[in-house]
Amino acid sequence: MVERRSLATLLAHVVLILGIVVVAFPIWVTFVASTHHAKDIMTAPIPLWPGTQFFENYRRLLFEGLINPTAGGVPMWRMMTNSFIMAMIIALGKIFVSFIAAFAIVYFRFPFRMVVFWIIFMTLMLPVEVRIVPTFKVVADLGMLNSYAGLTIPLIASATATFLFRQFFLTVPDELAEAARIDGAGPVKFMKDILLPLSRTNLAALFVIMFTFGWNQYLWPLLMTTDRQYLTVVMGIQRMINVADTDPQWPMVMAAVILAMLPPVAVVLLMQRWFIKGLVETEK
Amino acid sequence: MEKRAVFRSPWLPLALVMPQLVITFVFFVWPASQALYQSVLLEDPFGLKSQFVWFDNFTALFRNRDYLESFSRTAVFSLLVAGFAMGLALLMAVMADRVIKGATGYKTMLIWPYAVAPAVAGALWVFMFNPRIGIVAYMLHSLGYDWNHQIRGRDAFALITIAAVWKQISYNFVFFLAGLQAIPRSLIEAAAIDGAGPTKRFWTIVFPLLSPTTFFLLVVNIVYAFFDTFGIVHATTSGGPAKATEILVYKVFNDGFIGLDLGSSAAQSVILMIIVIALTVVQFRYIERRVAY
Numbered sequence: 001m002v003e004r005r006s007l008a009t010l011l012a013h014v015v016l017i018l019g020i021v022v023v024a025f026p027i028w029v030t031f032v033a034s035t036h037h038a039k040d041i042m043t044a045p046i047p048l049w050p051g052t053q054f055f056e057n058y059r060r061l062l063f064e065g066l067i068n069p070t071a072g073g074v075p076m077w078r079m080m081t082n083s084f085i086m087a088m089i090i091a092l093g094k095i096f097v098s099f100i101a102a103f104a105i106v107y108f109r110f111p112f113r114m115v116v117f118w119i120i121f122m123t124l125m126l127p128v129e130v131r132i133v134p135t136f137k138v139v140a141d142l143g144m145l146n147s148y149a150g151l152t153i154p155l156i157a158s159a160t161a162t163f164l165f166r167q168f169f170l171t172v173p174d175e176l177a178e179a180a181r182i183d184g185a186g187p188v189k190f191m192k193d194i195l196l197p198l199s200r201t202n203l204a205a206l207f208v209i210m211f212t213f214g215w216n217q218y219l220w221p222l223l224m225t226t227d228r229q230y231l232t233v234v235m236g237i238q239r240m241i242n243v244a245d246t247d248p249q250w251p252m253v254m255a256a257v258i259l260a261m262l263p264p265v266a267v268v269l270l271m272q273r274w275f276i277k278g279l280v281e282t283e284k
Numbered sequence: 285m286e287k288r289a290v291f292r293s294p295w296l297p298l299a300l301v302m303p304q305l306v307i308t309f310v311f312f313v314w315p316a317s318q319a320l321y322q323s324v325l326l327e328d329p330f331g332l333k334s335q336f337v338w339f340d341n342f343t344a345l346f347r348n349r350d351y352l353e354s355f356s357r358t359a360v361f362s363l364l365v366a367g368f369a370m371g372l373a374l375l376m377a378v379m380a381d382r383v384i385k386g387a388t389g390y391k392t393m394l395i396w397p398y399a400v401a402p403a404v405a406g407a408l409w410v411f412m413f414n415p416r417i418g419i420v421a422y423m424l425h426s427l428g429y430d431w432n433h434q435i436r437g438r439d440a441f442a443l444i445t446i447a448a449v450w451k452q453i454s455y456n457f458v459f460f461l462a463g464l465q466a467i468p469r470s471l472i473e474a475a476a477i478d479g480a481g482p483t484k485r486f487w488t489i490v491f492p493l494l495s496p497t498t499f500f501l502l503v504v505n506i507v508y509a510f511f512d513t514f515g516i517v518h519a520t521t522s523g524g525p526a527k528a529t530e531i532l533v534y535k536v537f538n539d540g541f542i543g544l545d546l547g548s549s550a551a552q553s554v555i556l557m558i559i560v561i562a563l564t565v566v567q568f569r570y571i572e573r574r575v576a577y
Contacts, residue, residue, distance in 0.1 A: 008482065012379040013386075019376045020393045023453065026408045029419055033411065045422050101304040108297035109290055116301050119308055125564050126312045129511045129533045130556040133540040133549055134315035134322070142310075154311035157304055174287060187291040216401035218515035219537070234401045238519040241407055250411065257407050264399035272392060279398075279458055 027261075034058070034255035041250040057255045074228050074236065076259055083215050083232040084263065086151050090214030091207050093156040098206075099199070102165035103191050107177065124159040128219055136223050146227040155220060161206055164281055168202050169195065205278030208271045212264040233260040316557065322550035341551035350527065351535070351552070358531045361445060362509035368449045370501055373456030374494075378486070380457075381464040391461070398454040402447075403515035409447040410520045413439075433521065437528025440521045444529050447520070448513045455508075456501050463497035464490065503567045510559065532556060 029048070033041055036051035065075040104110070105117060128135060135154065144150030172195065180190040196203075221232045231239075237260055240253045268275050326337045345351045380390050397405070412420045415432040424431040433439040467490060475485045514533045517523060523530035523538060530538070536556065540549025 005482075009383060012382040015379045016376065016383065016390045016394075019372070019379075020390065023394060023397060023450065026412050026450070029412060030408055041417060043417065046417050046419060048419075097303045097307070100300040104297040104300035106287055107291050108293065110297040113297075116305060119313070120304060123308050123312050125561045126316050126557065127511050127560060129514060129536070130553050130560060131312075131315040131319050132537055132553065133546060134318035134553075135311060136541070137318070138311060138315055153307065157307040157312065162304065170287070177287070177291075181291070187293065187296060190291075212399045216399075216404075216515075218401060218403045218518070222518070223541070234403050234515070237407050238403055241410065241519060242522070250417070253407065254411060257404055257411075260404050261400050264401075265396045268399040269392065269396055272395070275395070276458055276462075279455070280462055 030254045030257050036251050038249050057251050061252050061255050074231050079231050079233045079236045087211050087214035089152040090155050091210035094158040094161050094210050098158050098161035102162050106169040120159050120162050123157050146225050150224045204274040208275040209278040211267050215264045319550045319553040323554045326547050341547045354530050354535050362506045364445050365448045365509040366505035369452035370456050373453045374460050376457050377460035394457050395454045397451050403519035405447045405451040406516035406520040413443050440529045444516050447516045463494050467493050
């Protein structure tokens with residue numbers, strides 16, 4: 001702020017608070033709905049203050065699931081476990097695969113190095129959405145439908161993470177690698193004992209971004225899985241909403257929405273500093 | 285930039301890039317080439333026989349009214365999403381940049397929708413706008429507007445736009461705030477000494493200096509609206525009513541996966557691929573320029 005204008009500052013606060021209210025209002029309504037009896041959410045206006053069914057609704061959803069033909073009574077904890085496994089494998093896998101690939105590209109000279117670089121770059125240009133049917137066919141031919149491998153491995157290649165690590169490795173002083181070499185450390189030891197600890201903040205930043213990416217996958221699990229055993233949270237919600245001929249059981253659906261948001265939102269908020277770093281850096 | 289200190293090994297570097305390369309080839313390059321190949325074939329739904337038809341699938345698409353409508357709908361949708369999500373985010377970022385007390389608190393409260401999955405954002409808003417019990421629909425009813433996105437296409441289109449904008453504001457906010465905080469204070473102070481008020485300073489100094497960020501976000505937002513909003517559409521409106529929310533990505537999925545029209549779906553994939561490649565090239569060219577500044 002250049003000059004003191006208390007009125008303008010007040011206006012800024014008002015606009016920000018309004019913005020936050022608009023952004024947070026749907027979450028409040030959702031949370032409130034998730035604490036009521038289904039019969040209270042049948043007619044407008046619906047209540048705007050939490051009800052008494054919080055524990056009952058969440059318990060039923062987590063351990064019994066919704067009994068309707070599409071959601072099929074899969075308990076929510078099962079879906080959350082699936083989402084968690086998927087998000088963790090994708091996040092850690094992407095980080096691992098990109099880390100070693102970036103290390104090879106920066107610290108070695110080998111034939112076709114630039115070709116490799118460009119092939120990795122191409123993944124940026126081919127999101128799942130543009131190659132839906134043929135990718136499904138590849139996974140089906142490999143027998144990876146309805147498995148954690150099929151859910152995760154095809155998403156593990158990451159150009160952005162590779163570029164981020166490459167960018168970072170280029171800023172690491174050459175003297176470190178030289179010193180390591182003089183002391184008799186091979187490339188793998190150098191990578192593990194020197195580069196890896198140096199990359200801590202980058203690892204944390206990427207983890208936040210990739211975990212939310214993995215948790216929020218939608219189209220991919222939709223294609224890969226038909227077996228209810230592999231239902232993820234985000235897909236489960238879609239199945240709970242789109243029920244034929246009847247109203248969705250709103251309090252339960254809304255409880256599912258809250259549970260589906262909780263882990264990625266918690267990761268982003270708890271690791272906020274790294275999240276912002278990750279967001280800004282992966283886009284460079 | 286190249287490293288001076290390099291390691292030597294005939295096989296290690298190849299072993300290290302291999303996982304990334306294998307995944308990229310098997311799940312990205314190969315399927316994409318299959319899409320290209322299928323886009324020039326006419327195949328029966330059982331995959332028993334196929335015939336080479338040159339660009340017939342493409343010309344058929346561009347003669348198909350459904351496709352052209354979906355195309356223009358997607359264009360309008362992405363411009364609306366980009367415009368609103370960026371405009372609102374910029375407003376918030378300018379305000380957050382202005383206040384000193386509580387700025388971090390505001391930031392925390394504004395960034396979390398980034399972590400919400402598009403389909404979940406769709407579920408939130410479909411509940412808010414549910415014609416019978418939704419709170420916003422209730423307010424609109426009492427204002428005299430009979431909201432019903434299950435019947436009226438315009439309402440459904442508005443619904444997916446709102447859900448998409450809501451989710452994207454936080455992303456844009458983070459970038460605009462970073463961009464604003466990178467502008468040297470001395471420039472703004474100099475303008476203030478010369479007598480420029482806050483509004484004038486914003487339009488003549490801040491906004492032009494923010495243009496690289498704005499342009500970058502425009503590309504990212506368009507890509508987001510084109511591709512990442514599939515979850516919103518699929519979870520809320522399923523393209524309906526009467527195709528009013530059938531955006532291109534949803535149509536590819538629907539034609540290829542549900543309708544089993546492989547040739548047409550592949551041709552649509554190829555067109556989308558061209559769009560992503562064009563957007564990526566634009567984005568990277570611009571980033572090179574920014575580095576040279």
